[in-house]
Amino acid sequence: MSTTSNGSALCPDPFVPVEPAPAGSGFFLTGDRAIGIESGSVNLFVAPFDARTGQAVGTGLPIAEVEAGQLLFPVPVRFERDGTCHRLLAMPLPGTELRQSRAPWTDLVRRHEDACRPFDQFVSLLLTPFHRDMPPPRTRVITASDLESRGEFSWPAGTPFRPGQGVLWIQLHSGFCLLNGDEEQLLLAEGAAFPLVPQTWFLATDPAAVSARRTPDWLAAPDFPARFEAVFRQYLRAVLVAVAFRTQRRQRRRNLLIRHEHDVVRGVTARLRGLLQDAPSPAGPMESLGAISPDLAVIRRIARACGSTADLPVIPIESPPHPDAMSRRLEHANLFHRRIRLAGPWWKEEGPPLIAFRTDDRRPVALVHQRGQWWAFDPAEGEDRPLAPETAAAFEASALCVYPRLPSTPVRLRDVLKLAFRGLAPDLRTALGVGLLGGLVALTPSRITSTLFNTIIPTADSFQLFQMAVLLFSAAFAAALFELSRSLFMLRVKTRANDQLQAAVWGRLLNLPAGFFSRFSAGDLAQRVMGVDAMRAMLADHVSLAAMALLFALPNLGLMLYYNRVLAGAGLLILLLYAALLAAIGALQYVNQREEYHRDGRLSGFALQAITGMAKIRMSISENRAFAKWARLFAEKVEWKSRSIRNRNTLAVLGSVFPAAAMGLFFLLIGTRWKGAGLNTGDYLAFHAAFTALAAAFTGFAAVIPSLLATVALYKRLEPVLDAAPEINDSQKSPGDMDGNVEMRNVTFRYHPDLPPVLRDITLHAAPGEFIAIVGPSGAGKSTIARLLLGLETPESGGIYYGGIDLATVNRRELRQKIGTVLQSGHLLQASIYDNIAGASGMSMDDAWEAARLAGCDADIRAMPMGMHTLVTNSAVSGGQRQRLLIARALARHPRIILFDEATSALDNETQARVADRLERLNATRIVIAHRLSTIQRADRIYVLDAGRIVQTGPFDELLRQPGLFHRLAQRQQL
Template sequence: MTTQATLQDIFTSQGVVKEMTVNTPFLLNDPDKCWWIAQGSINVYTVQLVEAKEVGKRYFFFNAEPNQLLMGFRSAHTGEGIGFSADATEDSLLYELPLATLRQCLQDQNLSNDVVSLVDGWIDNVFEGLSKNENFPSRPADDLLKANEMIVLARGESISSVREVIWAKINIQKVDNLLFNGLLPLPTPTEEVYIPISRRSFLKSSRNVSVRLLSSAKALQTEEAWRGLAMLDPIIFQLEKDEIEQVNALDKALLKEKYANRWDKVNEVLRETGSIFDRRKADKYAQSITIDTDDDLFNACQVVCQEQEIQLTPPETDEKSTDLIGDIARVSKVRYREVLLDKDWWRKDAGAMLGFWQADGSPLALMPLPKGGYEAYNPATKEAFRIDAAKAAQIDKVAFTFFKPFPNHALKVWDLLRFGVYRNIQDFYLLFLMGFSANLLGLITPILIGVLFDTVIPNAEKFQILHVGLALLGAYGGMLLFEITENFALLRIETQLDWRLQAAVWDRLLSLPTSFFRQFTTGDLADRAMGINEIRKLLSGVATTALLASVFSLLNFALLFYYSISLAFSALGLVLVQVVLIYLLGRWQISLEKKAFAYEGKVQGIVLQLLTGIAKFRVTGTEISAFTHWLGYFNKQRKANFQAARVQNLQNLLSGMMPILSAAVIYTIVFSLPEKQKLSTGAFLAFNAAFGAFMGAMTAMSGSLVSILQVFPIYERTRPILETLPEIDSAKNNPGKLRGEIEVNQVDFRYDADSPWVLQDISLRLKAGEYVAFVGPSGSGKSTLVRLLLGFEKPDNGSIFFDGQDLSQLDLRLVRRQIGVVLQDGQLTPGDILSNIIGSSPHLSEKDAWEAARLAAVAEDIKQMPMGMFTIISEGATTISGGQKQRILIAQTLVHKPSLIIFDEATSALDNRTQAVVTESLNKLQATRIVIAHRLSTIKDVDRIYVFDKGKIIQVGSYDKLMQQEGLFKELATRQLE
């Protein structure tokens, strides 16, 4: 019979059975009793007690699992004030046992280890519950000790445990010199006590004091340890009381703010009602502030973004944050960038920008005016003023602009058009008006030609010839001015569409789920992403002008009917023949270009792969094979392009011939007209001029029609990017500050419906700060589970929880921001070491980089480099060793102090000494750590090992425990030792 079974016998034979269902709580108010959880799960809550009964709201404290212990608390006010209640989360079975009986088991060598494990688990759970208090200080990073050590604490120094619970033996007269977690002094005992310390707690000295540390196995054999455990109860009650009072005060403040906001909205509506009758009093910029806050920066951002119809969300207040604009952009899920204001920036329209006064750095909304120039709005003073050279000199040269993202749904062509048009309505109106006006003036030419040849010349009216010439000159001058204005409007439209659409496309691309990127190679995806810009080029410029000209040429077509109905219908027939022929040739060309685009995407992907793999090709001597592989697709692409170009040549030939053939047909028809229907010379020339203009517009329209047809194959390639829903959903919840607690509940996963299951019925629970390892052969599901934890994939069945929150309901971007991932084959960016470690984070400094480098055991290596932190890393990191590269990648993760760190065989390139330094540094971070390990000697000190095989967890335990069991883990470890 095993030790565990023997201890279980004690509980089952001597304990009282306690069966529990959900919502059947009982109070943990008897310090002389303990409860062992045989099955199920128990949540412990902090509650308010009145006459020994639970009243009011519950506050979650911690969760206890099977084979864990619950113990009673000793309260100074029995039945009143703060208490602790236990309730089942599912049908559960507990055994109640006198604490004295449990303590007697410590005298039995076969039971003592299991009793120590149960008590340590209870202490760890209680301290974990306390650590959820936001005001509960984090343990110091540099004073982590183990049992059987002796240390002298100077004033202000602290001690904590690396992993297991340890006990501090202190002189009885100096116990009150220690502060529990630096908050509350320990009460002065009447007898000697031992104070428990876990990895979630610490003792801080207010004066010099000597401390001897004992293991739980030794301490729990003494009465001093149990007295020390009981002595902590008043501190626990006080800390929880303070936490409840703080939460209640916050709830009251939020409720008060809610009612205040409600009345603010009422007042705002009343003000708007009053402004209806007096527009002069309406403040257009103040009305843009839809969320009224005391934050001038946020209000200025609202004014700037309202111009682009971007709705902002106020971020949570963080006094430590130095990237306030970034916080607003991240919470609101918009992109932004820094811009530099040049000398005469206020004379040009660069869109709305966020600026700052040079003097005090207060924010300004820099808003373009419809008639040119800029106006600045100061949210602090609620005043707006026109910017001139003097004002511009007082504004900081660095400003910020925001980019509007696409709507958060599958996009259609109409969505793109609406997105591109919304800020250019005036330019589109101007474009239409100028085009119509130019074509209207164009009617003067054929009319005056008819008058000239039918009236003026036959009557030899010399002055009338001058008048006609001046009229024609004026008409052409007016048309020139209209076309110049039209081209300026078109240029503004193109510029606005280009930067706005491209920014939105790349924002959409960066927001797509990672499963999307498995469908395409990198080069192919880049080519698809640029498709929107290609569509914009095809639809703007000449194509837009030609389409408008063809619409307005209907005025010339109407003029044809004025001169001759029969000739007008003949002209219409000729135009229709041309349009139909060009359309059919265009369809043929498009089918060929569709193939060419598909091959181009494959060629782009192959080229990128070849460029990144040149070194491998040279090592393996396969350059010819790589070249042949590329050449095959390149030849197919060029063949499709050549065939499409031949069809294009036919279109060009037809477009060139049709005006001549049409003129010949018109002349033939005119010659064959009956005498009564024949036109005068002036009327014929006028008809011919109008027909020439109409035919030219239709020819241009035919070419534009081909360009429009080219849009469809490009759009087909871009459609996956536009129609795939973004991974980041604005409706998802903010996870808040994560502590690192993870629960995976009965998760099944496979990559598609036809593939086998990669993970089956995976369940595990990681407490905050635990260090666990995933072990197993290749393909067993370890990395897939990590992908699920990162939200890269979604489980087919089951759920994943972070700090009790369902991952499927959380904003994945905010979750990943608190997770650090170090991969075995991670890559560094060409540049200096400093930028590789801190990246673009504005709140990180060189000091933070050195601290992260020290934790990753690479600081000394960097100091020995020629330029220290500013040493340049080349492409492929060929200037540093593999171990240095791996440690810089680790520093890159540690500098952000994530709550969860995932290592995918990330320490494989480190020697044993360096690995020990890195492991010790990780222990000080209090982050939850998951390591995927193949070198099993590196995970001897982890809290727990999960052994995977064929998508299932088949073993769980510590390194020593699993080495004592026959199974896959022992087989893998033995194989490596050999």
């Protein structure tokens, strides 16, 4: 409110002419005149001075800055303590110009209603030091309708309450109340009064009876001067007490951080000393660094077990750890997890890393399965210890199962393999060792064949023949055992690798920005991600077995060289020629597989779209066109699949011809005197047996080349998911407890660099507890603003801030969890009503009913056959019921910020009014995007958007009186 405009509103001009403020000199807010700030600004302090001499002592406590256009009101009250008085001091900045009111300020605000608003602004600024503590989610809000119907309230003990809008003067008739629920700020006793703004609140410590008044009603009381003096004496005392306690807490925190820094340095020093002594501590450096907080230390241990290097904060947590807090910490560390139940002798079975909680004090413990047993890391002990059955029995049944993740940077093949085989090195070494032993045992038949035909059969030695038979049987039995052992170890490897990799890839997909998903259809993207399982099946079930069989058959090459180097060289030559032929066919096969998967992805994407949009296809009578498009995509897929089948048939023919061609070559060489001389029958048969084993392994590997090439094609299809940068990375910080302050500064946005901007230089602001609305014609950019506020899109220029923190620097997933959102494209899950409201939050049934009550759908739910357990879908409820269920879901977590985009468009006026009344009582900032203007009549501020620009701003009634777009929109809706 500018004093110049006030001059016209309060005619005749109630202020004296402008006078420049003396530079560098402050003044106490005494006397009885109001002071208007014409230009510049004034800083307010609670200044100490000596009660006897009047000289300033110490430094003043900053309160707020009063800007041009606002008024200063006298506060002729001082608070004395230990010979020092404190009172409000105004310190004008250089260049500030002031005007003083002609009449006392009490006459000014009583005679002119327009003066009450700057007085409320002044009181709100004085309460700035108490704006730092946020009201609890279930704070009772005193609305304008409450003040009209009743001004007296009775609150049960433990009830927090605050005003919905503006300044309310609270008079306590009985009981006690704590300002901001903190005894270190102000305890309001019976008979006392104190102002509240939406950013402050009272907590009734006992059953309390209070009265609430607006400023005009409070000023009209006959005992106003005495009330005024008592209120601001309490105010000065509360400011000093709050600052004193804040200083003590800051000092305690500083001392705590110093002690923690010493602990960190001591832990790192011990780690370095252990490295020099070649005896590192079992817990590793991460636990020593994280020992300042039990839950952070546990997460660090789990992150190390999962191969993650999450940049976790080292600030200690003061509240006691519990499963929900641990879940939030894991989300901040970008580690996916789920809640499981520990039942039976679970410690006897293998499993992924777990976070369990002790039954006695709910202290978290990290559980990692290594070296064939479970190991427990307790932050109190600082090291891994084997998990004993009695220790396992002392854990709560509910635990958190943590999954590994891929790096936040673009992922390469080595990263994928490193994650897939993490912790599997012992199993792989065992499988390779057992397979190698089996390969050596497989040489036995070749050697026995040579002995049989060279020695035993010519001499007709039946006893040696029996011995050879027993030896062959033993070798076959040993080879079978080795193969069984190898298969079991490989089964463990491929199962664990698949679990780790599949979870990590899905976690990667869920972390990608929203813009990524517009590049692919849902069916195509699902096939790309599920290709991980197909790759695992091909590699583990076919390629790995064939490759290991070839590796273990290589000792036969040594046996071939032992018997005849010429034949061995010929065998190697034909194998190399066969390999070159396979490589040529494989290159063609790779192209075929790649195109086949590409067509299959497009076909799956279209099929999913057609099934989900079947109602639209039938309404537009487009069945024939849909079938024609499906048939074309299916024909393209079959064409490339046929080419792949022909290549596989060619490989099969070559595989059957190869052994006969190799044998013919050997016969040709043996039949030539100058090359085949000196090779007897037994040696040739032994050579042939060794070559047959090697050739069988080689042709077996050739048979799986199509599978190997298919995995390459599948990995190429997966590369866009791995190369895309996630929207969440380790450098982002948690948004913390949000205060409800939202701001967009000079935001410009376009969906594509070649397209014109959708939004141009958008600036808007919502203070905590405010209700702002965004209106405009279709295509103006309203929904784009919602997507930007949710972090689903990134602005081209400008910034978005929550509580003063740049959206680009915070974890957007955590941020969206703290915002109650209903978008115009929202859908219900095919699940029960409770599951639709609660989601994965695990809230109680009572909390779900409370959310349904706030959304105005509790009566409809009770009328359903199974209440909260009724199964619903989008088509099973009306549009209004769907929107109210979506509103209930948004309100279930008691968010500090509510964002509605056409959330009540399907509601009738009466239901919409009920929902609006309940939303007004919530302790949350509301941002509503609507076409229907009746939805936003109660908004504190309305932003009118047109062609991507804000063209009007103001309250509903003010905009309605002004000519412009809003007035035209209102006229159209009134017709």
